[in-house]
Amino acid sequence: MTISDPGHHRSRTRGPSLDSADPFAIHMAPPEGETPAARAERLAAQQYAEKMSRQIDEQILQSKRLHDKKDKDVKILLLGQSESGKSTVLKNFRLRFTPQYFDSERNAWRTVVLLNLISSVRSIITAIENEFAAPEFNLVHDSHRTLCAELAPLLEEEVTVNTLISATPNVPPGQGQDVFVRPGGEWKSVLANSDEAKHAVEVVFGLRDEIDSLWADTAVRELLEKKDVSLKDGGGYFMDDIARVTAEDYVPTDSDILRARIKTMGVEEHFFEKEVGAPGARGVKDFWIYDVPGAKGSRAVWIPFFDMVQAIVFLTPLSFYEVLEEDSRVNRLEDSVHLWKEICANPLLQNCQIILFFNKMDILKAKLKAGLIIKEYVPSFADRPNTYAGATGYFKEKFRAYHKRSSPKPRAFFYYETTAVDTRSTAKIIGAVHEEIFRKHLHESILI
Numbered sequence: 049m050t051i052s053d054p055g056h057h058r059s060r061t062r063g064p065s066l067d068s069a070d071p072f073a074i075h076m077a078p079p080e081g082e083t084p085a086a087r088a089e090r091l092a093a094q095q096y097a098e099k100m101s102r103q104i105d106e107q108i109l110q111s112k113r114l115h116d117k118k119d120k121d122v123k124i125l126l127l128g129q130s131e132s133g134k135s136t137v138l139k140n141f142r143l144r145f146t147p148q149y150f151d152s153e154r155n156a157w158r159t160v161v162l163l164n165l166i167s168s169v170r171s172i173i174t175a176i177e178n179e180f181a182a183p184e185f186n187l188v189h190d191s192h193r194t195l196c197a198e199l200a201p202l203l204e205e206e207v208t209v210n211t212l213i214s215a216t217p218n219v220p221p222g223q224g225q226d227v228f229v230r231p232g233g234e235w236k237s238v239l240a241n242s243d244e245a246k247h248a249v250e251v252v253f254g255l256r257d258e259i260d261s262l263w264a265d266t267a268v269r270e271l272l273e274k275k276d277v278s279l280k281d282g283g284g285y286f287m288d289d290i291a292r293v294t295a296e297d298y299v300p301t302d303s304d305i306l307r308a309r310i311k312t313m314g315v316e317e318h319f320f321e322k323e324v325g326a327p328g329a330r331g332v333k334d335f336w337i338y339d340v341p342g343a344k345g346s347r348a349v350w351i352p353f354f355d356m357v358q359a360i361v362f363l364t365p366l367s368f369y370e371v372l373e374e375d376s377r378v379n380r381l382e383d384s385v386h387l388w389k390e391i392c393a394n395p396l397l398q399n400c401q402i403i404l405f406f407n408k409m410d411i412l413k414a415k416l417k418a419g420l421i422i423k424e425y426v427p428s429f430a431d432r433p434n435t436y437a438g439a440t441g442y443f444k445e446k447f448r449a450y451h452k453r454s455s456p457k458p459r460a461f462f463y464y465e466t467t468a469v470d471t472r473s474t475a476k477i478i479g480a481v482h483e484e485i486f487r488k489h490l491h492e493s494i495l496i
């Protein structure tokens with residue numbers, strides 16, 4: 049007898065009642081001499097197993113449907129160097145298309161605003177300590193030492209909360225680092241629900257007078273100016289709002305949330321599901337946005353998204369007067385141009401729509417007003433008008449030319465000048481960009 053001889057096997061062991069080709073029949077048959085109670089128990093177990101199996105099948109089907117839907121949904125990738133404003137643009141999308149969700153996160157942002165405030169206080173304390181350590185110091189006095197000691201608990205709270213939300217809990221404190229976040233965005237619920245975060249908020253509230261005294265001190269201001277410590281440029285600047293943001297009943301405004309700085313450390317996937325009644329969401333289909341880290345060492349995580357997204361919003365501030373925070377040998381604008389060329393030339397992205405945002409235009413305007421001379425940083429700018437229009441016009445043509453030259457096949461050039469912290473002007477642009485992306489997607493779906 050061989051195993052491949054079912055007939056032989058069948059007839060020899062069980063007789064004609066199980067004369068079936070089903071190899072499971074033998075296992076499904078009731079045991080011989082089964083009592084009525086055992087039979088009832090067996091049938092109940094069988095029914096339960098069948099019900100569970102149907103539920104599992106349904107779950108698999110549902111997740112497949114979701115997966116297929118996600119496959120069909122429009123996906124947008126935000127790209128650009130660190131601090132270019134990717135996460136801020138994401139917040140603008142949230143504000144316009146899912147305002148209830150945006151609102152539900154307000155409490156978590158209060159902690160971020162206060163962490164940003166502590167970060168500014170830390171920079172000031174470091175400047176004071178450096179001054180004390182200098183061989184000759186005349187701007188700081190014993191009263192500053194006392195004030196720094198009184199403010200020290202803030203720095204401890206900063207470490208505690210950063211550790212709580214950080215993907216890299218062992219980052220040493222006090223080195224001018226931003227707040228980090230874990231990939232996935234769950235940091236917001238961690239912040240909203242943790243006792244440590246609540247305690248940190250109370251400590252900041254308790255030291256509001258000391259923070260105020262530090263900021264009101266003319267010698268401190270003079271020291272910051274002399275040492276070229278600029279608290280405004282890094283984002284997350286709340287020193288002019290101390291009384292407001294340290295009030296017990298403080299609730300961050302939309303503008304505060306947009307200005308709050310939190311450095312993205314991993315890929316964050318954000319689902320935009322149409323919210324009933326949201327003014328910006330009328331007629332809108334579900335879509336996804338991927339927010340990624342922009343620092344030089346983290347850009348490898350962008351690549352897996354290249355063959356799944358339909359559109360890229362590429363951000364660049366025109367910061368030709370600055371270097372990268374993570375690599376002081378690299379000029380910010382040069383880095384952006386290099387990235388732009390690479391993104392335009394990438395064959396995986398040849399069918400992808402690429403939309404360019406010249407962001408932080410408020411800062412460029414302010415710098416020009418304060419006397420910034422463009423050709424000192426960009427000699428090829430030469431004697432063109434040293435104005436906002438002169439600068440944006442010149443750089444726009446440069447980026448357009450690289451786009452045309454680098455793209456594997458012709459595609460439209462989309463370009464906007466943005467100030468992502470200004471919700472009103474950005475809302476219009478976000479609306480136009482969204483419409484454009486969906487229009488192209490619809491057009492292509494029809495062609496397919």
Ligand SMILES: Nc1nc2c(ncn2[C@@H]2O[C@H](COP(=O)(O)OP(=O)(O)OP(=O)(O)O)[C@@H](O)[C@H]2O)c(=O)[nH]1
Nearest residue numbers: 131132133134135136283284309312342408467468
């Ligand atoms: N003044 C001004 N500040 C801006 C603008 N856009 C963004 N910011 C601020 O710049 C800081 C950095 O912005 P983010 O959106 O966190 O930058 P990012 O590109 O996500 O940076 P990474 O996560 O490090 O890659 C934040 O504090 C923002 O509030 C703008 O148009 N004008």
Ligand SMILES: [Mg+2]
Nearest residue numbers: 134135311312
């Ligand atoms: Mg970010």
